[in-house]
Amino acid sequence: MEDFKDIVELIYFFSGPLLVLVAYLALDQIKVSKNQILEQRNALIITSKRESLKLSSEQITFYGKEIIPSLNILDHRIESENIEFFKKSKVTIRDDGISVVPYYETNDFDKLNKIVPEFTKALNLLEGFSTYFISGVADEKFAYRSLSTTFCESIKDILPLIIYVSDDGHRFSATIELFVMWNSRMETESIKKEKAELEKRLKNKKEISINTLGVEI
Numbered sequence: 001m002e003d004f005k006d007i008v009e010l011i012y013f014f015s016g017p018l019l020v021l022v023a024y025l026a027l028d029q030i031k032v033s034k035n036q037i038l039e040q041r042n043a044l045i046i047t048s049k050r051e052s053l054k055l056s057s058e059q060i061t062f063y064g065k066e067i068i069p070s071l072n073i074l075d076h077r078i079e080s081e082n083i084e085f086f087k088k089s090k091v092t093i094r095d096d097g098i099s100v101v102p103y104y105e106t107n108d109f110d111k112l113n114k115i116v117p118e119f120t121k122a123l124n125l126l127e128g129f130s131t132y133f134i135s136g137v138a139d140e141k142f143a144y145r146s147l148s149t150t151f152c153e154s155i156k157d158i159l160p161l162i163i164y165v166s167d168d169g170h171r172f173s174a175t176i177e178l179f180v181m182w183n184s185r186m187e188t189e190s191i192k193k194e195k196a197e198l199e200k201r202l203k204n205k206k207e208i209s210i211n212t213l214g215v216e217i
Helices: 002-080 106-134 140-164 173-204
Strands: 090-094 097-101
Touching: 002 106, 002 140, 090 140, 097 140, 097 173, 106 140, 106 173, 140 173
Parallel strands: none
Antiparallel strands: 090 097
16 A cells, blocks of 8 residues: 555656646647748748739730730820810829819710720720739739839820729729829829928028118128
């Protein structure tokens, strides 16, 4: 009986350090697993970013090869048909949306029917392009550096008809959203640049004073 009691006491004595050791090993394993998860997550982020930039580059190339020629064809058709709708419609661009007061002249509207194929093709290409960036699949900030100016200027040229046929923003929604985003960012950057230049000019100005005739200062 005494032997059994001694064995129990020994087990109790050693169980404390043993449990600590087991807990330490388990904690160490948890840390290893956590690090592995973090490494996998970082690798996934890097891969996703790489794929996003790759897709952005492909879309930039696509814009140059497909969209610009299509827009040029549309511009040529507008000029050849002497359509004034685009120049005479009144467009208001805001951060929260766009409004258009379309120029209405019967003959001009008849002429618009003649450019439907060219307009539809160009806008479908633009919508597909814009969807990649609005959805977040491609990196719009990367593409912005290369295409923001030409994209926004091209959209402005045909914006009256885009808004007119957009069905309250449901058609060509990605194109409109990307335009508003990039155009607003460009305007903000322009304002900041002008502000910085003005502050620099003011900083470099020396104090100038004159004496009014007959008055001592």
